[in-house]
Amino acid sequence: MSQPSEPPYPGNPRQPPQYPGTTPPQPEQPDQPQYEVPSPRQPGAPDDLEYLNPPGHRVHYKAYQRGTDATAVGKLALHLPGFLMSLVVVLMASGTLDTVTGLPYWIPTLLWLASGALVFHRPTEDYFARYLLKLQRPMPQEAARLEPVWREVTARAGVDGRRYELWIENSQDLNALAAAGHIVGVTRFALERLPSAQLAAVLAHELGHHTGGHAWSSLLGYWYSLPGRIAWQVIRQIVVFTVTFASAVSCAATAVLVLVIGAVAFATTVVFYGLPLVLFAIPYLMAAVERRSELRADEHAAALGFAPMLAEVLTTMHAMEFHTDRPSAEPSTPAKLLSSHPxxxxxxxxxxxxIEAQR
Incomplete structure (x- = not known):
């Protein structure tokens, strides 16, 4: 005896008909960070920053305005191989110049060594901020918004804020930066959208990069390793071009060339007791030190009383990143190890x- 068949409904025969006023169950969505773009701060809006050091209030400055913590020393140590390679390049270029022009080789070398002082040279910093970092001086209304917040942050830290230069980055990203010896920059988005207390937390974080020596050590290490990096890129391009050209001629020529390059690399490694192999680990070590410096700057802001505000900023940045730049896949382990931010x-x-201590 055959069993009665189900009546054929439209669509999937196993699905019951949908009656008016009913909605099919929706699949559960994964939890996502709540994201709300901070609205522009209206002129005359209430200020949420607790000003412990208003204008006219006496500020006690620390005897030592800035220092050099372990992360700054670590950065300089990791830049040492690049510095030595750059020194060799500069000496070779100076020797060539000595042969051609008769200029003593030690003069260009000495000038290059002394050029690191330009990190703290104000006109050079101004050029660096304007033309390399693409920053702008604050407009009068921007300065009126930024300077009181900066004064409160530096006063809490016992630092003379007048020693630093405030700059604006024309960007719609929530970000800020500390560079060279005295540059503190914030994006226009942060200036216009963040409440004063959160803006103070961001500035306190960047001040921590300066007082900890992170900003100047990064720029100094980059500058002194630049000739070596340029020479390495030139050598790399020459090798790639030579191998490509040899492969177009014959496979035998390519094999011989690869063997010669490998022999030279092996001999260099043996002569220097394997030290060139350390160069492959330096980017990962440098990224680890950079991540540590970010945590140190966070701690500096938290110690000044801005931990809850900084947590709010980080939560907003996390949500913005999730919704705007969500990766299609989880970053690989090497990518995580090379990230400069935790x-x-x-x-x-x-x-x-x-945060719990302030409750």
Missing amino acids: DYPTRLRRLRPY
Whole structure:
């Protein structure tokens, strides 16, 4: 005896008909960070920053305005191989110049060594900020918004804020930067959208990069390793071009050339007791030190009383990144190891003790 068949409904025969007023169950969506773009701060809006050092209030400055913490020393140590390679390049270029023009080789070398002082030279910093970092001086209304917040941050830190230069980056990203010896920059988005207390937390973080020596050590290490990096790129391009040209001629020529390059690389490694192999680990070590410096700057802001505000900024940045630049796949392990910033959950977890202490 055959069993009665189900009546054929439109669509999937196993699905019951949808009656008016009913909606099919929706699949559960994965949890996502709540994201809300900070609205522009209206002129005359209430200021949420607690000003402990208003104008006219006496400020006590620390005897030592800035220092050099372990991360700054680590950066300089990791830049040492690049510096030595650059020194060899500069000496070779100076020797060639000596042969051609008769100029003593030690003069260009000495000038290059002394050029690192330009990190703290104000006119050079101004050029660096304007033309390399693409920053702008604050307009009068921007300065009126930025300077009181900066004064409160530096006063809490016991630092003379007049020693630093405030700049604006014409960007719609929530970001800020500390560079050279005295540059502190914030994006126009941060200036116009963040409440004063959160803006103070961002500025306190950047001040921590300066007082900890992170900003000047990064720029100094980059400058002194630049000739070596340029020479390495030139050598790399020559090798690639030579191998490509040889492969167009014959496979035998390519094999011989690869063997010669390999023999030279092996001999260099043996002569220098394997030290050139350390160069492959330096980018990963440098990224680890950079991540540590970010955590140090967070701690500096938290110690000044801005831990809850900084946590709010980091939460907003995390949500903005999730919605605008969400990767299609989880970053690979090498990409994580080469990241210069810790992930947001790690930074928020490190701020938790400071937040709980303020409750």
